[in-house]
Amino acid sequence: xxxxxxxxxxxxxxxxxxxxxxxxxxxxxxxxxxxxxxxxxxxxxxxxxxxxxxxxxxxxxxxxxxxxxxxxxxxxxxxxxxxxxxxxxxxxxxxxxxxxxxxxxxxxxxxxx
Numbered sequence: 001x002x003x004x005x006x007x008x009x010x011x012x013x014x015x016x017x018x019x020x021x022x023x024x025x026x027x028x029x030x031x032x033x034x035x036x037x038x039x040x041x042x043x044x045x046x047x048x049x050x051x052x053x054x055x056x057x058x059x060x061x062x063x064x065x066x067x068x069x070x071x072x073x074x075x076x077x078x079x080x081x082x083x084x085x086x087x088x089x090x091x092x093x094x095x096x097x098x099x100x101x102x103x104x105x106x107x108x109x110x111x112x113x
Contacts, residue, residue: 003109004102005092008067013088021062039064044111054082061089069110071103 008014025031039045047068049056061068070091078086092106 003113005069005106005109007069007110007113009069010088010090011067014067017085017089018062018067021058025058025062033059033063036063036065039066041065046111071107 047060049060071094072091073096074093075096092103094103
């Protein structure tokens with residue numbers, strides 16, 4: 001099977017970022033997470049956020065029992081520490097206002113793997 005994207009990818013850097021987040025977030029916030037047992041450890045899965053805050057993407061990155069591959073808009077203005085962190089983690093780019101078959105193929109490839 002020829003794929004447009006390999007999943008999982010960036011295992012070391014993503015593991016380090018997830019580990020750092022799991023240490024820092026409980027120190028900086030009063031956080032309670034429930035329902036993680038509802039996320040299957042194997043098989044295709046789509047997690048969808050309703051974008052109530054940037055913290056939603058952070059939590060969806062750090063706490064699932066397996067690595068998450070994000071699809072996201074390329075035109076978001078990340079600033080401060082978020083810009084290099086998002087760059088290190090990486091995502092499947094979505095070009096808003098345009099049809100992107102490549103982005104769709106990449107997402108489908110991740111689900112197939």
